[in-house]
Amino acid sequence: MCGIVAAVGEVDVQMCREMLGRIKHRGPDDTGEIRRGNVWLGHQRLSIMDVGGGAQPLSDVDGTTYLVANGEIYNHRHIREDLGHELFETGSDSEAALHALIVDGPAGLARLRGMFALAFMTSDGEFLVARDSLGVKPLYWARRAGVTLFASELRAFDEADRPLVESFPPGCCWSPASGLVRFADAIPSHVRPARRAEEPGVWDESLLKSVRETIVSAVENRMMSDVGIGVFLSGGLDSAIVAAVAAEYAKRHGQPLPTFAVGAPGSSDLAAAKVVAEFLGTEHHEIVMTREDAIAALPKAVRAIEHYDPSLVRSAVPNMLLAEYASKRVHAVLTGEGADELFAGYSYYHEAPFTDPDALQAELVRTVGELHHLNLQRCDRTTMAYGMEARVPFLDRDVIELALSIPPEHKMTGPGVEEKKLLRDAFEGWVPEEILRRGKEQFGDGSGAKDVLEKAVQSSPEIAAADGVELRSKEEAGFYAIWRDELDGIRADRTLGLFATT
Known part of the structure; x- marks a missing residue:
């Protein structure tokens, strides 16, 4: 705002x-x-x-x-x-x-x-x-x-x-x-799984209804605006659900719903977003990102997000291009941030040691609490760089409390149980079936930014250890070099601690 x-x-x-x-x-x-x-x-x-x-x-x-x-x-x-x-x-x-x-x-x-x-x-x-x-x-x-x-x-x-x-x-x-x-905790102390799931991956309609209604309410609450509002549509499950609820709200109120997607020519994100937009009947906008666009946006993105973590930078570059375009048409957008952390969408959640339900629950709680350092920082900065506000309905208090009260077994994968199956089942019929069952793909990967940016910084020099920052790859070193230059040569360990990498 x-x-x-x-x-x-x-x-x-x-x-x-x-x-x-x-x-x-x-x-x-x-x-x-x-x-x-x-x-x-x-x-x-x-x-x-x-x-x-x-x-x-x-x-x-x-x-x-x-x-x-x-x-x-x-x-x-x-x-x-x-x-x-x-x-x-x-x-x-x-x-x-x-x-x-x-x-x-x-x-x-x-x-x-x-x-x-x-x-x-x-x-x-x-x-x-x-x-x-x-x-x-x-x-x-x-x-x-x-x-x-x-x-x-x-x-x-x-x-x-x-x-x-x-x-x-x-x-x-x-x-x-x-x-x-x-005065408040990210995860209230009373929020914990109510019980163990006797049959992981098997749930009744009452749970699906509760998940669906809570998310619908969160999206609708974030539609308030005296100016235009749209949706960032990556083509993944989370943004598709947000767009589906927002589209229903917009129809009831006689409003258009602009949706915005970005990707390299032929990218999977652009193709999937188009399927969702046609299904929902939104006013859809595509931003086709060339290699030159991505490289030109890289220093702007690093400066905007005030971060150099590779996963954030890769997603920030297409986000910047998306925000620049969308800000000329709306003042606020809804995004799908937070769903992966609440419903175990990332692949590492399904690897040891998180194959243990208690360990998975602890990790979900931890990552939700750490979002302000990472994805939320990228989400806020890339949109506000162009004077546009991003809203995150999955991180509504009621959604968080409900999602983290669900037995963690219901979020685990297994034979016939894909990641975020509970969320997929809750919104069956709201989005196209091919999107409902589409596998998880990182935004920086699906948009086509990852390969371009990795190559763009391969020739960057390694940063001297005198800066006191542990860098994990040549790609991260390249992003750090840009970050250091863009943020006026910051050196102090205390400030660098604000941007500890994931």
Whole structure:
């Protein structure tokens, strides 16, 4: 949705404005700032909800409290009803976060359902920042003598401050008075498999219905927008399910549904996405990626995702091309991120030691909790590089809680049981049968980017060990060299730790 910057302490307003300017791509529609005492808030706006009246910083009617936010509060209508419509001045979903904090203080964060990073202050000096429990929306901070700085992306910080930058932990809030406090866990402690599966891979209709209805609700909640919204359609199972639900919603509301696919000429992703789009009747757009396109996008992708892990870079390159094209047509897109981590879609989940149900469950929980370092970082940065928001319905709280309460045996493969069979069975009839049973293929592979990019960096020099970074392959060394150059020669171990490879 947007980009935010905040500072508390000895505020240098000009420096804060420069920080905000470095993330203007996240919110090209408007710029807002406010200072009260020793607190400064800045906002770059991407207008999605209440385009005319939702400018930030938001304030209460008396002008005594202020908020800047990046993300979406999907239950904002329920919060309005609960707190009273008379409190609200705009149609912005972020205003629900403002009033929840005014009414309940930090406890108001528990009301919020969505993806967000926010900063809140009062005219009498109170200050609070917070990040959603999964870290879907990014937030970084740097604590230095006299001032604490916050921003949506690493690049916002001055080069001198970058060695101090850390990823702000998901599910936490911070204030000068209370310090860092956890208000929510990525995986709530009560979420665990309800029972062992007596017959792995065999389930009744009630489970399929529960999975289907929970995912449908999550997708529909993310269709809220006062501007255009579309779907990134890779041709895989997960994005096809999202597109199918979104298409039904769009039809009921008399709206078109644009879908977007990218791939090299003749790639399997383009072919599969076309099958899905024709089946659903969407307004489909294909971006054919040439070798030259991929190589030209490589440094842009590495800079955008602020990462050099090969699997992320390979998928980021086609994502960048997709986002560049789609951003000219819609302001927000839905993606299939998170389904593989919840329903055991990756091949390694089905190898030792994860052939043990308890080990598989632990690994699913771990990888969901780590998504903010990896796929979610790539998903956010590649879209926001072009001022477009990505929404991730599979990572809705209800979907996570349901998926991780399912016996892990139901996610294991075996004779006649392919990966994600439960998810496939739940959406039988919603997508074409050939897509429903299509095997898992990494986005960077299916799009055709992998081979091109591997060859593009084969001639890159190995990086000196003096950087203190362990690199696993020549390909990763090539991506790291680009990353280092694009991020202004960062060397500090503490900063490099933000980008630990998978």
